[in-house]
Amino acid sequence: DVKVTQSSRYLVKRTGEKVFLECVQDMDHENMFWYRQDPGLGLRLIYFSYDVKMKEKGDIPEGYSVSREKKERFSLILESASTNQTSMYLCASSLSYRETEAFFGQGTRLTVV
């Protein structure tokens, strides 16, 4: 089975801190995604990557950056955390542009205080 692992289940950070959310997949998937999920808004795409060192902005990239130095790892970076970034963050991966079924991690619930 494909496994997508997010480094933390729960995280509490202070305003202004630099925050790293890590995601690792173990099935050699080309595509990786970062979403945030807020009540009533569903999942919103922050960034995605279709290859190592390749990234594209999603619908809400402001305040975030990403890094994909290795195929299996996709990191989401909050450069200076703010309270409006308190949310559930979900990482996902899919095999290729032909096989687009996404596999999700369990999510990281981030609270910025």
Added chain:
Amino acid sequence: SQQGEEDPQALSIQEGENATMNCSYKTSINNLQWYRQNSGRGLVHLILIRSNEREKHSGRLRVTLDTSKKSSSLLITASRAADTASYFCAGSTGTASKLTFGTGTRLQVTL
């Protein structure tokens, strides 16, 4: 912007009844997918329908796609309490297979 909008936002039915959820999307898609999310957990893929398909079945699930109306529906037959979850549609677009999700339908199945 959201790719899909699900309707209804919430649905409550009794065990054994059928549940129908609808999804409308905005742009052309390569395929449309449905996912389930149990409370506070990650999403699980249920079924994928390609843009050249009109209907697809998987167990108790039936999905339809109308590309002319940019809409899809998910039917769960003979629902069970274990089907209680949120359901999301997602459109796959572009060569990078960008997946954009809707806002979801919360399904409650009572005994």
